[in-house]
Amino acid sequence: MKEIFVVTHPEATHHVEGRVGGWFDSDLTERGLYQAQQIAEALKGTVAPGATLYSSELRRTAQTAGVVGARLELEPVWLSELREKSYGVGEGKPDAWFRERFVPPPANGERMDHDEGLEGAETKLQWARRVYSGMETIMRAPARQKIIVTHGGSATFIIARWIGMPIDALDRVSFTVNSGSITRLVEDDYFHNHTVATLNDTTHLGPSHLKTGNTA
Known part of the structure; x- marks a missing residue:
């Protein structure tokens, strides 16, 4: 059996400050550092x-x-492909500023290459291609167990690549995962099926953890 454990980072300063994440380089809060220890355990x-x-x-x-x-006792391998979506000029801005300017994708029509109205932001298509590229590197590696530490939005594309979804099928795909969650992906040695064995497990954090779904 092969396993991938997809970890979404726990509480960060942009969460508690009400700011946009993306490539904004926020730190874990004191609570987030404690949650990271719970994840490790x-x-x-x-x-x-x-x-x-x-x-x-x-x-x-x-x-x-x-x-x-x-x-x-593992040394991290750094992959920029696992970053969250870039929101361009919106990164680090207050949530209210962001909501006033953000243009959501249409219900129908072009959703993957949609311009969200934020200068310098990645489209969903660019974001998905980047994460898929990182997953190709990870999936080629020989280790039977792998841990991926990433962001809530990017976790959707990690899972989607694991189950073999083509990029052009991602326009409506979203897997909701909370801060500090662990998702377990499994490939069996007989059928070689790729399974989402556990999605968004947060039991290790206890009953009072952050449950916003916002892990960017």
């Missing part, structure tokens, strides 16, 4: 020696990967 019981740890290099994911790597 949860993985310690299931990940064997010889696993590989991959992470977005933005600070909030790098800090999460650092805690996980220290606990599991």
